Amino acid sequence: xxxxxLAVLGQDDPALCCSPMVREPLGExxxxxxxxxxxxxxxxxxxxxxxxxxSHEGGEACVCDLTGPFDVSQPTISHHLKVLRxxxxxxxxxxxxxxxxxxxxxxxxxxxxxxxxxxxAEPAAAGGSE
Amino acid sequence: xxxxxLAVLGQDDPALCCSPMVREPLGExxxxxxxxxxxxxxxxxxxxxxxxxxSHEGGEACVCDLTGPFDVSQPTISHHLKVLRxxxxxxxxxxxxxxxxxxxxxxxxxxxxxxxxxxxAEPAAAGGSE
DNA sequence: TGTCTGTATCGACGAACGTCGATACAGACA
DNA sequence: TGTCTGTATCGACGTTCGTCGATACAGACA
Numbered sequence: 386x387x388x389x390x391l392a393v394l395g396q397d398d399p400a401l402c403c404s405p406m407v408r409e410p411l412g413e414x415x416x417x418x419x420x421x422x423x424x425x426x427x428x429x430x431x432x433x434x435x436x437x438x439x440s441h442e443g444g445e446a447c448v449c450d451l452t453g454p455f456d457v458s459q460p461t462i463s464h465h466l467k468v469l470r471x472x473x474x475x476x477x478x479x480x481x482x483x484x485x486x487x488x489x490x491x492x493x494x495x496x497x498x499x500x501x502x503x504x505x506a507e508p509a510a511a512g513g514s515e
Numbered sequence: 516x517x518x519x520x521l522a523v524l525g526q527d528d529p530a531l532c533c534s535p536m537v538r539e540p541l542g543e544x545x546x547x548x549x550x551x552x553x554x555x556x557x558x559x560x561x562x563x564x565x566x567x568x569x570s571h572e573g574g575e576a577c578v579c580d581l582t583g584p585f586d587v588s589q590p591t592i593s594h595h596l597k598v599l600r601x602x603x604x605x606x607x608x609x610x611x612x613x614x615x616x617x618x619x620x621x622x623x624x625x626x627x628x629x630x631x632x633x634x635x636a637e638p639a640a641a642g643g644s645e
Numbered sequence: 646t647g648t649c650t651g652t653a654t655c656g657a658c659g660a661a662c663g664t665c666g667a668t669a670c671a672g673a674c675a
Numbered sequence: 676t677g678t679c680t681g682t683a684t685c686g687a688c689g690t691t692c693g694t695c696g697a698t699a700c701a702g703a704c705a
Contacts, residue, residue, distance in 0.1 A: 406562065407569030407618060410584075416559040416566075424557035428663080429546040432536065432553070436546075439537030439632075448682060454540075461664055463683055482672055482681060488537060490632035497630035502569075502620035558693080578652060591694055593653055612651060612702055 405501045422496060425472035430455060431465045438475060438486050445487035535631045552626060555602035560585060561595045568605060568616050575617035 411419070426432060437454065438446045452462050466486060469475045474493065477486045541549070556562060567584065568576045582592050596616060599605045604623065607616045 406566035407620070407623070409566070409570050411563050411566040413559065413563070416562040420557055420559040420562055423553050423562070424662095427550055427554035427557040429543065429550040430663085432546040432550055433541050433543070436536040436539070436541040440539050452682095457663085458665060459682075460666080460684080464663080467683080479671080479682090484682060488632075490537070493537070493630045493632045497627045497632070500623045500627035500630070502618075502623050502627070554692095560693085582652095587693085588695060589652075590654080590696080594693080597653080609652090609701080614652060 404499075405503065406499050407502055419496070419499065422472055422474070422492065425468055425474055426496075428465065428468075430457060430461070431469055434462070434465055435469060435474065435488060439488040445485045447483040447485050449483060451486070535633065536629050537632055549626070549629065552602055552604070552622065555598055555604055556626075558595065560587060560591070561599055564592070564595055565599060565604065565618060569618040575615045577613040577615050579613060581616070 406419075426435070433454070434451060437451060438444075441450065448462070448466065451466070452459050455462060466475070466477070470477055470486075472492075473489060475486050475488050477484055479485075536549075556565075563584070564581060567581060568574075571580065578592070578596065581596070582589050585592060596605070596607070600607055600616075602622070603619060605616050605618055607614055609615075
C-alpha cells in the first residue's frame with residue numbers, strides 16, 4: 386500500500402488552491418473555468434491519451450507513440466492533443482523530428498482536490514432513498 | 516441506512532475506482548465510462564448546481580432553492596439535474612410538493628482519486644489563476 | 646371536486662463537438 | 676538542393692449539447 390503518496394499529497398490547505406466544491410458554492414467564473422477543464426477530460430480518446438502520456442516511460446511520450454493505440458486518424462489525435470495542451474493539462478515540445486507531450490500534474494491535482502469529498506464513505510445527510 | 520444509490524453505482528472495477536489514471540493506461544471501457552462522468556461535470560451550470568446542492572444546509576436542496584441563482588429557465592435546470600442524476604452524481608427524492616437533491620459523494624471521490632497525481636505537491640504552482 | 650404551485654417532459658432550434666481527407670509545415674538526410 | 680517522414684492546420688460533415696417555450700404530471704389545499 387502506498388500511504389506515502391497520500392501523506393505527500395496532504396493538501397489540507399484549501400486556501401492554496403481549491404476548496405472542495407462541496408463545501409461552498411462555486412462562483413460563476415470559477416465554474417466556467419472548471420467546466421472548460423472538465424470538458425477537456427470529457428472524451429474517451431483524450432482520457433486515454435492523458436493516461437498513456439502520464440504512464441509512459443519517463444513521463445512523456447512522442448506523438449508517434451500515441452497514434453497507434455487508437456482507431457481514429459492522425460489529425461484527430463493531433464486535435465485532441467491540442468485541446469489538452471490549450472487547457473493546460475499537458476505540455477509539449479518539439480525535439481528534432483518528433484514532438485513530445487507530458488502531463489502537467491498540477492492541473493490534475495487542482496481538479497482532484499476540487500472533487501474531494503470530506504465524507505466519501507457515507508451518503509451523509511441523504512436522509513432517505515427511493 | 517439504505518445505500519440504494521450507491522449500489523446502483525455498482526462499479527467495483529478497480530480501474531474505475533482507485534488507481535490514478537497517470538499510473539497505467541486506461542482501457543477503452545473505463546475511458547468511456549469516465550468520459551461520461553466528466554461530461555456531466557463539463558458544464559458551468561451543472562458544476563454550480565452540484566456545489567450548491569452539496570454545500571446546502573443538510574447536504575440536500577430543494578429544486579426551488581436551485582432555480583433562483585441561475586439565469587436559465589426552469590426546464591433547463593430540470594434538464595441539468597436529470598443529467599447529474601443519470602450519471603450517478605446526485606440522488607433525488609420527492610417529498611410532498613418539493614423534490615430534493617443530494618450529492619452522492621462516492622461518485623465524486625472516485626473521480627477525485629482517479630485524477631490524483633503521485634508527485635503533485637502543491638497546486639499553487641499551477642499558475643493558480645483562479 | 647377543481648385549482649394552484651412545483652417539477653418534469655416534449656419538440657425545436659442554433660451552437661459546439663468529434664471526426665475525416667486533403668494539405669501545409671518542420672526537420673532530417675541524401 | 677530535393678525528398679521523405681512526422682506533425683499540425685484547414686474545411687467540411689454529421690452528431691451531440693444547451694437552451695427555450697409549451698405543456699404534461701404530481702401533490703396540496705380550499
